[in-house]
Amino acid sequence: MAMFRISYAAELLGVSDDTVRRYVDQGHLSVRTDASNRKVIDGVDLATFSREHATLPGEKSSIRSSARNRMVGLVTAVTADTVMAQVEIQCGPHRVVSLMSTEAVNELGLAPGELAVAVIKSTNVVVETPR
Numbered sequence: 001m002a003m004f005r006i007s008y009a010a011e012l013l014g015v016s017d018d019t020v021r022r023y024v025d026q027g028h029l030s031v032r033t034d035a036s037n038r039k040v041i042d043g044v045d046l047a048t049f050s051r052e053h054a055t056l057p058g059e060k061s062s063i064r065s066s067a068r069n070r071m072v073g074l075v076t077a078v079t080a081d082t083v084m085a086q087v088e089i090q091c092g093p094h095r096v097v098s099l100m101s102t103e104a105v106n107e108l109g110l111a112p113g114e115l116a117v118a119v120i121k122s123t124n125v126v127v128e129t130p131r
Contacts, residue, residue, distance in 0.1 A: 002043030002114050009041045043113025047074035051090045065128040069120035
């Protein structure tokens, strides 16, 4: 299960660390303590919360790409059968739905609460290089 530190959860939601702490204090988000005794938020809880409250976060990627439409978000739903799957990602205020093979979903470990980047390109060729 993905867990996110308060600072990274704040970035994903497009708010300050203090705002996330207020959400916690108000009972909108619950926190746990990780092995390093730091407060973390469950990815599924954060995905559910972000569906209604998030704004678009900045992107932190070690991949450079020709695609300009890259949206960082949290997986909110996966519906799969033996061959195909539908994956929903909440990218700030935007809901992105992708159809892909169930094999790809399994290889990427896509599940509600996991971090993902939706890359949208008008052509079929996307060029990426490591930074």
